[in-house]
Amino acid sequence: MNILDTFQARHLFEDMTSPGLAKALDKPLTVYAGFDPTSDSLQAGNFVTIMALAHLQRAGHRVIALVGGATGLIGDPSGKSKERNLLSAEQVERNLVGIRENLSRFLDFSPDSANPAILVNNYDWFKDFTFIDLLRDVGRYFRMGVMLGKDSVKKRMESDDGMSFTEFCYQILQGYDFYHLYKTYGCALQIGGSDQWGNITAGTELVRRICGEEVYGMTFPLVCDSTGKKFGKSEGNAIFLDARKTSYYDFYQFFLRTLDADVIRYLKIFTFLPFERIAELEAAVMAAPEKREAQQVLAEELTRAVHGESGLAIARKATGVLFGGAIEGLAAAELEAIFANVPSATLSADQVLGKPAFEVVAAAGMAASKGEARRLVQQGGLYINNARVMGIERAFGASDLCEGRLAVLRGGKKSFFLLKVR
């Protein structure tokens, strides 16, 4: 099975710039994919790109992860309906460190290995580029008709918000990245999500015009769940790979909650599990969907990959406690470990004891306002140590605190909050 077949079978293939790519991949190629440095942590939404690179590296190709330090300063208009906030150079620098750490969970950067991955930052070659350089050396290879015809441009021009010159030029920069990597590393393939098609072809065309050589582009589909929502967000919040931003527990839970209709596809995309194993799990979903066996495997595989065995153990233990409902028997120290990454707040004893529960919830910041906290209680959505709070006047007492200093609050079914009292 060659790598393109693997991509096809794992829903990682959408399109390629030329059928010649199949033959080119018979020999080791140098491949790159870009990542936005919008945060100091990658997100679940980046998994597809990461997995595609990982498959390529495992197949013996040399992979380059490009962090868009320069392009991040501009903002990619693809798939965005509005102009983005621009990042500061220092911010990008900080984000780079985190991103490298995240990638190292999936890609081998070790200099000792036979085929180490490379991390580059396009700010390094753009920082000294002047506007005149760009116009003379790069801009003249770009034709207006083509640029205006790009989907990302057309869509934005049709929208009410229009598009700035800055964003319009984005494709030139990304196109130049490919050219630079071709010259520097002999990079001959760029991969990306299908929204990157226009930016990728900008690069393949630039290389062809300047060097007369053919380089390739390949895209994979944007992953959506079966209800059409873009993969990687939970309640509007991105799922980060950094445990400080998304706890082990939340990370694990995000995948555990995958819909039946999506879980088999996700296993193919996001894990390296062999197809036989995935077929078994598919049968298991059909036979007993309520067991969510496939979801558990998916959550385990990804949590282990990103957070290691220890992170997985914590996530599972937290899951057991939170859904088993047995909070009483636990020591405060145990609770703190399990809820280490759950939102928390520390209040003084006189802010808590004897006060109505909703006021404590508001004071702790679990709800945005007292009104919201009141609503939560009135609707029966607040739980203290897994026991539903009945009635708005319910006050907080000493007996609600584990060892006099901790209480586990829950809003709704799955939103936990750790209240600490000093």
Next chain:
RNA sequence: GGUAGGGUACCGAAGUGGCCAAACGGGGCAGACUGUAAAUCUGCUGGCGAACGCCUUCCUUGGUUCGAAUCCAAGCCCUACCA
């Protein structure tokens, strides 16, 4: 630079002197049902308050008026077409 249109809550969008904390839709939150699902149904969704209610909002700043999201003036921003 000209002409026209526009800026309302998380988003979209009504409202064009009092009945407006502001219709409706989406989103979000909560509940019921469930498999920690999906689908469906119900309630809530500016702040404070148990509640009558009170307070702060409709781009900004001034003004007219008993009363302004709504009228006037200036400014800022956006969009389209023209230059």
